[in-house]
Amino acid sequence: MQSTPTALRNENVTCPKHARRQARQNDPQPGPFPGLNERSGYSCLPCVPNESIEVRPFGKPGHVLSLEGRVLAVPNGWALLPPGDAALSRRIKADGPSWTVIELLGRKRFSRGIWAPAERIEALRAGLATEREDPSYQRKLDAGRRRRAAEQASYEVEFREAVLAFLGFHPRHRPHAEALATLIAAHAVPVGSGTVARTERIPVEERAEAATIAWMxxxxxxxxxxxxxxxxxxxxxxxRMLAQRSRELLQAYRMDRDVDLMRCPLQAALRRAEERADPLNGV
Structure with a gap:
């Protein structure tokens, strides 16, 4: 009679087949992600909700995926704050541990809400509602909007000047540079555009160069x-290949050369922009 392997022996299990099954259940094999079991679909790993982390959505209600691919069960007593109230979201994150749910679609990130203790969410929501009823709160919001509008207007001018500097067109082509810089700034600078012009991780000169090449x-x-x-x-x-072509095209305008205005793709783009919205006088 074949003996049961030592690693599978269990005083409550006498059948080797059942012993092997119990061993697999106690130590599941990893699936596509750490913490996932191909046989059961998922296997939650223990977690301690004592820090704020970013997580991904998961198909099972009350569960999320960590950035490492582990399935995490949402702690008891937590609730999901839907996206939409930026002020409340900031307070939730600042007040204590929370899990921010971010879904990645291509290269874009979409907020799906914040998991946090339900009592904390309700307390902060009630406090914020009380503040919003105070006239001074509205005055503070208005002041913030004016400040951000002024900063945005200043940045639009700064960014457009940086684009002009990168273009570096010969004086005879200066009108084309002005028109091109206006179009690129109008496309890239607005809040929420999602372009490289909105990042602060690189200098404005590099942003202007990247935005110009992307527009072209x-x-x-x-x-x-x-x-x-x-x-x-x-x-x-x-x-990379198209960026090199764009740089070669710009080089023709940086030198004192004649440009075939009817065949140049840059001129064609400027004409299309004029025909669509005539932005040269309104931005």
């Missing part, structure tokens, strides 16, 4: 209609 990629090349193979690194390779 979409407006002066066939990038938007290209069929690019879904191969790792291929899209980046295509972008």
């Amino acid at each position: 990629r979409h407006q002066t090349t066939a990038y938007d209609s290209m069929s690019i193979p879904r191969v790792r690194g291929k899209r980046r390779e295509v972008r």
Whole structure:
């Protein structure tokens, strides 16, 4: 008679088949993500809700995925604060541990709410509602809006000047540079545009260069209609190639050269912009 392996022996289990099954249940094999079990679908790992973390949505209600792919059960007594109230969300995050749910769709990030203790959410919501009834709160909001509007207007001017500096067109092509800088700034600078112009991680000069090349990629090349193979690194390779073409096109305007205004793709893009909205006089 075949003996039961020592690692599978259990005083409450006598059948080797049942012993092996119990061993698998006690130590599940990893699935596609750490903490996931292919047989059961998921296996929650213990967690301590003593810190604020970013998590991903998970299909099972009351559960989320950590950035490492672990399935985490939402702690008892926690509730999900839906996105939409920025002031309340900031207070929830500042007041103590919370889990911010972010869904990634392509290169974009979408907030799906914040998990936090339900009592804390309700207490902060009630306190914020009381503050909002005070006239001084509205005055503070208005002052903040005016300050941000002034900062935005100042940044629009700064960014447009940085684009002009990057273009560096010859004086004879200065009107084209002015028109191009206006279009690029109008596209890239607005709050919520999601463009490189909104980041603060790189200097404004680098933002202006990146925004210009990106605008030209979409407006002066066939990038938007290209069929690019879904191969790792291929899209980046295509972008590098088109960026080089854009830089070569700009170089013609930086020198004292004649430009064929009817065949130049940059001129065609400027004409299309004029025909769509005539932004040159309104931005």
